[in-house]
Amino acid sequence: MNFITATLKALALRGASNRYVPVSTRGLGRGLGVSQQTASNRLIAMEASGLISRRRGVHGQDVMISKDGMELLRREFADYQRIFTEPGAIKLSGTVASGLGEGQYYLNKPGYHTQILEKLGFTPFNGTLNIRVSESEMAKLSIVPPESRIRIDSFRADGRTYGEAECIPVKINDISCAIIMPKRSHHTGVLEIISANHLRQELCLKDGDTISVILERRF
Amino acid sequence: MNFITATLKALALRGASNRYVPVSTRGLGRGLGVSQQTASNRLIAMEASGLISRRRGVHGQDVMISKDGMELLRREFADYQRIFTEPGAIKLSGTVASGLGEGQYYLNKPGYHTQILEKLGFTPFNGTLNIRVSESEMAKLSIVPPESRIRIDSFRADGRTYGEAECIPVKINDISCAIIMPKRSHHTGVLEIISANHLRQELCLKDGDTISVILERRF
DNA sequence: ATTACTAACAAGCGAGTAC
DNA sequence: TGTACTCGCTTGTTAGTAA
Numbered sequence: 238m239n240f241i242t243a244t245l246k247a248l249a250l251r252g253a254s255n256r257y258v259p260v261s262t263r264g265l266g267r268g269l270g271v272s273q274q275t276a277s278n279r280l281i282a283m284e285a286s287g288l289i290s291r292r293r294g295v296h297g298q299d300v301m302i303s304k305d306g307m308e309l310l311r312r313e314f315a316d317y318q319r320i321f322t323e324p325g326a327i328k329l330s331g332t333v334a335s336g337l338g339e340g341q342y343y344l345n346k347p348g349y350h351t352q353i354l355e356k357l358g359f360t361p362f363n364g365t366l367n368i369r370v371s372e373s374e375m376a377k378l379s380i381v382p383p384e385s386r387i388r389i390d391s392f393r394a395d396g397r398t399y400g401e402a403e404c405i406p407v408k409i410n411d412i413s414c415a416i417i418m419p420k421r422s423h424h425t426g427v428l429e430i431i432s433a434n435h436l437r438q439e440l441c442l443k444d445g446d447t448i449s450v451i452l453e454r455r456f
Numbered sequence: 457m458n459f460i461t462a463t464l465k466a467l468a469l470r471g472a473s474n475r476y477v478p479v480s481t482r483g484l485g486r487g488l489g490v491s492q493q494t495a496s497n498r499l500i501a502m503e504a505s506g507l508i509s510r511r512r513g514v515h516g517q518d519v520m521i522s523k524d525g526m527e528l529l530r531r532e533f534a535d536y537q538r539i540f541t542e543p544g545a546i547k548l549s550g551t552v553a554s555g556l557g558e559g560q561y562y563l564n565k566p567g568y569h570t571q572i573l574e575k576l577g578f579t580p581f582n583g584t585l586n587i588r589v590s591e592s593e594m595a596k597l598s599i600v601p602p603e604s605r606i607r608i609d610s611f612r613a614d615g616r617t618y619g620e621a622e623c624i625p626v627k628i629n630d631i632s633c634a635i636i637m638p639k640r641s642h643h644t645g646v647l648e649i650i651s652a653n654h655l656r657q658e659l660c661l662k663d664g665d666t667i668s669v670i671l672e673r674r675f
Numbered sequence: 676a677t678t679a680c681t682a683a684c685a686a687g688c689g690a691g692t693a694c
Numbered sequence: 695t696g697t698a699c700t701c702g703c704t705t706g707t708t709a710g711t712a713a
Contacts, residue, residue, distance in 0.1 A: 239458045239706090240687080246532075249539040255547065255670075262697065272689045277698055279687095296696055304549075311596065314540055317533040320468040327530075328474065330523075377530065384603030451474075458687090459706080481678065491708050496679055498706095515677055 242313055243269060244279045245288060245306050254307060257292060257299035321380060325408075327452040329377055331370035333442045334427055343417070344431065346399055348392040356387050357404060357415055359433040365417065366409075366430040366437055368448060375424055377452075378416075381405055385454065387415070404431075406453040410440055416450070461532055462488060463498045464507060464525050473526060476511060476518035540599060544627075546671040548596055550589035552661045553646055562636070563650065565618055567611040575606050576623060576634055578652040584636065585628075585649040585656055587667060594643055596671075597635075600624055604673065606634070623650075625672040629659055635669070 247268050252258045266276035280300065283289045288306035292299040302310070320326060343349045344361050353361050387404040404415040407430070414432035428450065430436065442448065466487050471477045485495035499519065502508045507525035511518040521529070539545060562568045563580050572580050606623040623634040626649070633651030647669065649655065661667065 238686095239462065243458065243461070246535055246539070249545075250535060252542070254539060254542070254545045261695095271687095274689050274691095274698075275687075278689095281698080293697080298697080308592070310536070310539065311599065314536040314599070316465055316469060317529070317536055320465070320473060320529065321533055323471075323473070326473050373527070380530065380533070382601075382603070384601070457705095480676095482676095490706095492677095493679075493709080494707055497708095500679080512678080517678080 238282075240269075240279055241283060241286075241288065242309065244276075244283065245302060245310055246313075248289065248300055248302055249307075249310055253289070253300050253302045254310075255301075257301045259297055260300040261297055324453060325451050327377055327380060329368075329370055329374045329428070329450045329452075331368040331374060331428065331448060331450075333437070333444055333446045333448055334367040334369040335444045343399070343402065343419075346394065348394055348399060349389060349402070352389045353404070353431065356389070357406065357431075359413070361431045362433060362435050364435070366414075366432070366442070368428040368430065368450065369426060370428055372426070375426065375428075378405065381452065389417075408451045408453055409436060409448065412436065412439070413453070457501075459488075459498055460502060460505075460507065461528065463495075463502065464521060464529055465532075467508065467519055467521055468526075468529055472508070472519050472521050473529075474520075476520045478516055479519040480516055541673075543672060544670050546596055546599060548587075548589055548593045548647070548669045548671075550587040550593060550647065550667060550669070552656070552663055552665045552667055553586040553588040554663045562618070562621065562638075565613060567613055567618060568608060568621070571608050572623070572634075572650065575608070576625065576650075578632070580650045581652060581654050583654070585633075585651070585661070587647040587649060587669065588645060589647055591645070594645065594647075597624065600671065608636075627670045627672055628655060628667065631655065631658070632672070 244265075247265060248258075248260065251260065253260070260280075262276040262280065263273040265280075266273045269276065280289065280291065283306070284291055287303055288309065289300055289302050344363050344365070350361065353359070385405075387406070389402040389404060391401040392399055401420045403418045403420055405418075406413065406415050408414070409430065409432075412432060412434060414430050414436065417429050417431050430450070436442065440448075463484075466484060467477075467479065470479065472479070479499075481495040481499065482492040484499075485492045488495065499508065499510065502525070503510055506522055507528065508519055508521050563582050563584070569580065572578070604624075606625070608621040608623060610620040611618055620639045622637045622639055624637075625632065625634050627633070628649065628651075631651060631653060633649050633655065636648050636650050649669070655661065
């Protein structure tokens with residue numbers, strides 16, 4: 238019965254969590270990497286255990302996950318939430334990169350400076366530590382929901398508008414700092430870190446050194 | 457290879473996501489509902505696939521999930537987030553109950569009244585619909601993170617303090633309304649619903665009718 | 676107390692096929 | 695197009711046991 242959660246999950250992703258959706262055993266099998274026959278078997282077994290209910294027609298069937306089935310998925314989800322909400326559970330690795338990022342520029346503007354002190358609780362060192370990370374490492378940040386990100390508002394000064402940015406609190410070698418990302422900019426494969434300290438000096442870092450950034454909190 | 461995610465998840469829940477943790481094959485097997493031998497086999501197979509790394513001692517072993525292993529879990533988690541973030545994915549069922557809840561009392565106070573209009577976007581009907589739900593249905597609300605709940609602040613009036621409350625936007629038969637819960641109160645097994653409409657009349661409800669509440673948004 | 680081997684067994688899979 | 699049988703075979707599990 239080890240296949241049950243995987244199959245339920247596939248059905249839920251097809252929308253079967255709250256309504257009947259048309260499901261073909263061939264298509265379901267393809268999605269799960271198993272044969273049409275296996276998909277059929279699984280649906281039969283899961284219907285027998287009361288995890289799904291089915292409506293059979295001549296040209297196919299509709300499937301909906303039952304209350305019990307959803308309860309099972311809900312418990313799975315709760316487990317994953319525990320795993321990824323645990324502090325330090327998510328780590329991004331990359332290499333120290335040189336060059337000034339956009340973030341550096343921001344730190345000189347009082348409008349950002351004071352917001353960082355207010356919202357992150359530290360006066361930022363005047364410079365960012367840049368970390369080159371792969372696409373897959375960067376993708377880990379998508380786990381952090383918008384509500385858990387700290388928003389640095391836009392403001393006007395010197396006759397122009399400075400755009401908003403987003404911060405995510407992290408730790409590097411147990412030093413509290415934060416990722417800062419301009420809201421309207423493409424991902425360049427470089428993370429910019431702000432901190433009260435001169436991280437490069439404090440941690441004796443040089444370009445190319447491998448380094449890990451640990452997310453502090455989520456949800 | 458269907459056992460892999462379940463086993464990785466069990467290891468992650470034991471803290472193996474970011475450090476080596478002592479794991480006994482007997483204990484792991486018990487947690488997974490399999491034999492000691494099976495747990496041993498799984499660890500061997502997962503080490504061979506590079507999903508975990510192990511340090512063997514004489515009296516046991518330490519296990520840590522690898523980068524690849526965590527990536528696999530992260531993708532699982534992303535799937536579950538999609539499932540449970542989909543509007544309408546979570547449904548609480550219960551029966552209509554009579555009697556005045558605490559919520560009713562609040563609605564008469566202008567302090568709450570205006571906050572509800574401001575934060576939920578409707579002027580509440582002067583009364584709550586009470587729905588008796590089981591413990592397990594109530595537990596579903598724990599999926600809604602604090603940031604997604606709408607906070608009704610406490611305020612002072614008539615020489616006393618009115619405590620804060622929390623709202624969760626929901627739909628009942630496609631009518632937008634909200635669960636309201638006093639912050640400092642025990643769960644009584646009754647959900648209180650506020651709405652712009654007189655729900656009981658609008659939906660022709662009487663005590664004991666079965667009814668479903670659908671969560672509108674999360675995260 | 677551990678882990679992990681071997682060997683017998685069971686569960687799950689899928690090709691072929693019927694409907 | 696569909697679903698779901700049978701049945702041979704593979705994969706995963708476990709008891710017994712060694713280290």
